[in-house]
Amino acid sequence: MIIVGELINASRKVIAEAIKAQDADYIKKVAINEREAGVDYIDVNAGIFIGKEMEYLKWLVQLVQKATGAPCCIDSPDPKAVQAALAVHKGIAMINSISLEKERYEALLPIVAGTNLKVVALCMSDRGMPQTTEDRLAIADKLINALVRNNVSLENIYVDPLVQPVGTKDSFGIEFLNAIQAIMETFKGVHTMCGLSNISYGLPNRKFLNRTFAIMAVAKGLDGLIINPLDKEMMASLTVAETLAGRDEYCENYLEAFRAGRFEF
Amino acid sequence: MxxxxxxxxxxxxxxxxxxxxxxxxxxxxxxxxxxxxxxxxxxxxxxxxxxxxxxxxxxxxxxxxxxxxxxxxxxxxxxIDDSEEQSKGVIVLGTVKGDLHDIGKNLVNMMMTSSGFKVIDIGIDMPPEKFADAIREHKPQILAMSALLTSTVYAMDDTIKYITTEGLRDRVKVIIGGAPITQEFAESIGADGFAPDAASAVDLCKELV
Missing domain, CATH: 1.10.1240.10 (Methionine synthase domain)
Incomplete structure (x- = not known):
């Protein structure tokens, strides 16, 4: 399972303030904490700074890599910001994300074509946000095929079926979960990936909803997540979920986590 | 009883x-x-x-x-007779060009409608021309725009500029909303107001009409 640490995101107030104040020490500290918690990638997002996103994103990438050496997940809907951040990134970054929205698709495809970059493929098209499992599968099909045709290998593609708030429509949870399964079964070798916080928008006690949803998604085959890695209960729950989903030979990871005291909160 | x-x-x-x-x-x-x-x-x-x-x-x-x-x-x-039917005001609502996120817009629509406004929801990914057409056709008091991405918020600026050159700016109050939007940004593009959530958007509309 690929874990992307989500904490360096400007939609979080502490991070927005640190970015605005150019507080390098704070950003570095968060990055180091995430790395030590075991993340594979560190997400960087400056998406609330209108007009300054590109500049700030570059700054974040450089800081995070200097502090941890970890690869970044470059998180922006703006192809120009992505390209600027990539230019200063060392190693193989993850791009979050390409989608089927024409402008974004056309700008990002040449950036990732023929590279070893990891790409999050967001199930969104110019026809709007997908509602059903079938909507999502149809978009995933087009995106995966386009990426593979442009020499991006299947194992570098992380399909994000797009989480929508279950508080706004009862079926939004299950349609997403079924899409995970459909995508993983239809395109053997591809990965799936998502963030969780959208599922609980508009509802109280969000942490519990997010965690339970993550476990359900892992059961359907999800193998990548953008989460807060410092949430020990979340991390432990994911280990257990993978074991229960039959993806932990001889329960090795489960027992390792047990012996390391990761089930003691 | x-x-x-x-x-x-x-x-x-x-x-x-x-x-x-x-x-x-x-x-x-x-x-x-x-x-x-x-x-x-x-x-x-x-x-x-x-x-x-x-x-x-x-x-x-x-x-x-x-x-x-x-x-x-x-x-x-x-x-109710048609002549009798009254609304608190007419609002034209849509997400701007390039932005397809409609969950927030739909919540805002629902809250406005439930508060007695007549809402004309023109939909998602709407270019400035469509907002202008809707002003001409529906004669709203308020034009409400939504954008969720830093890359699409500028379309709000474009829309306000466009309706200004079309001579329509003085006919409506313009309000905006969406995750990256701040009061500061609203002022910088010459919007009349900003609301951080659907309930506040309704309060804002009541103030403006």
Whole structure:
């Protein structure tokens, strides 16, 4: 399972303030904490700074890599910001994300074509946000095929079926979960990936909803997540979920986590 | 015997059967249709809005209350003359060009409609020309734009500039919303207001009309 640490995101107030104040020490500290918690990638997002996103994103990438050496997940809907951040990134970054929205698709495809970059493929098209499992599968099909045709290998593609708030429509949870399964079964070798916080928008006690949803998604085959890695209960729950989903030979990871005291909160 | 307070209470609690029963009782007893809407159904949604803003009601409950309220309105509507029908004002609403995120916009639409505004939802990914056309066609007091991405917020600026060159800017108040939007940004592009959530958007509209 690929874990992307989500904490360096400007939609979080502490991070927005640190970015605005150019507080390098704070950003570095968060990055180091995430790395030590075991993340594979560190997400960087400056998406609330209108007009300054590109500049700030570059700054974040450089800081995070200097502090941890970890690869970044470059998180922006703006192809120009992505390209600027990539230019200063060392190693193989993850791009979050390409989608089927024409402008974004056309700008990002040449950036990732023929590279070893990891790409999050967001199930969104110019026809709007997908509602059903079938909507999502149809978009995933087009995106995966386009990426593979442009020499991006299947194992570098992380399909994000797009989480929508279950508080706004009862079926939004299950349609997403079924899409995970459909995508993983239809395109053997591809990965799936998502963030969780959208599922609980508009509802109280969000942490519990997010965690339970993550476990359900892992059961359907999800193998990548953008989460807060410092949430020990979340991390432990994911280990257990993978074991229960039959993806932990001889329960090795489960027992390792047990012996390391990761089930003691 | 049903009262207007019963109607309002049924809306707050999201009770579909109860609201229909109370509204029908009031109609049968000869209450004025507009009175049932304004002082029963809309009053209930006003209470919902207050609870929502205070954080003790949640999005799905608000959606349920809005649905219940709409069912009440459906019962009353046939009894209202067109000449009599009045709304708090007309709002044209849409997400700007390049932006397809409609969940926030739909919540805003629902809250505005439930508060007695007539909302013309022109949809997602709307270029400036469409907003201008909607102003000409529907003559709204308020133009409301939504954008969720840093890459699409500039389309709000473009839209305001476009309706200004078309000579339509003075006919409407412009309000904007969406995750990256701040009061500062709203002022920088010459919008008349900004709201951080759906309930605040309704309050803002009430102030502006």
């Amino acid at each position: 049903s009262t207007l307070a019963d109607v309002a209470q049924s809306v707050v609690k999201g009770q579909m059967d109860k609201v229909k029963e109370h509204v029908q009782n009031l109609i049968d007893a000869g209450n004025a249709p507009l009175d049932i809407i304004n002082n029963g159904l809309i009053e209930g949604m006003n209470v919902v809005g207050v609870h929502f803003k205070a954080g003790d009601m949640f999005v799905p409950e608000v959606l349920k209350s809005a649905k219940v309220m709409a069912a009440g309105v459906e019962l009353v509507k046939p009894l």
